[in-house]
Amino acid sequence: MGPNNGRRGAARKGVLLIVGALAISSLFAAPARTEDAQLVRGKYLVTFGGCTDCHTPGHFFGKPDTARLLAGSDVGFAIPGLGGS
Numbered sequence: 001m002g003p004n005n006g007r008r009g010a011a012r013k014g015v016l017l018i019v020g021a022l023a024i025s026s027l028f029a030a031p032a033r034t035e036d037a038q039l040v041r042g043k044y045l046v047t048f049g050g051c052t053d054c055h056t057p058g059h060f061f062g063k064p065d066t067a068r069l070l071a072g073s074d075v076g077f078a079i080p081g082l083g084g085s
Helices: 005-049 051-055
Strands: none
Touching (some): 005 051
């Protein structure tokens, strides 16, 4: 056994620990990436569909309340025969 074999063994163990830690952490990080993609897709759909036009207070009056984005409109809505506010 040469003088460097002990160092190489320790280095290999260190590399294996790092690779193992990265592999384990990637298992937990994968769902976050999926959730991020879903949030981006949802934001796109809400923006493209114009959801804020009817569902943000003040939008119909030309002054949308961005602090209450998508909180519902101040203007009432009713479907005949089903009621509503």
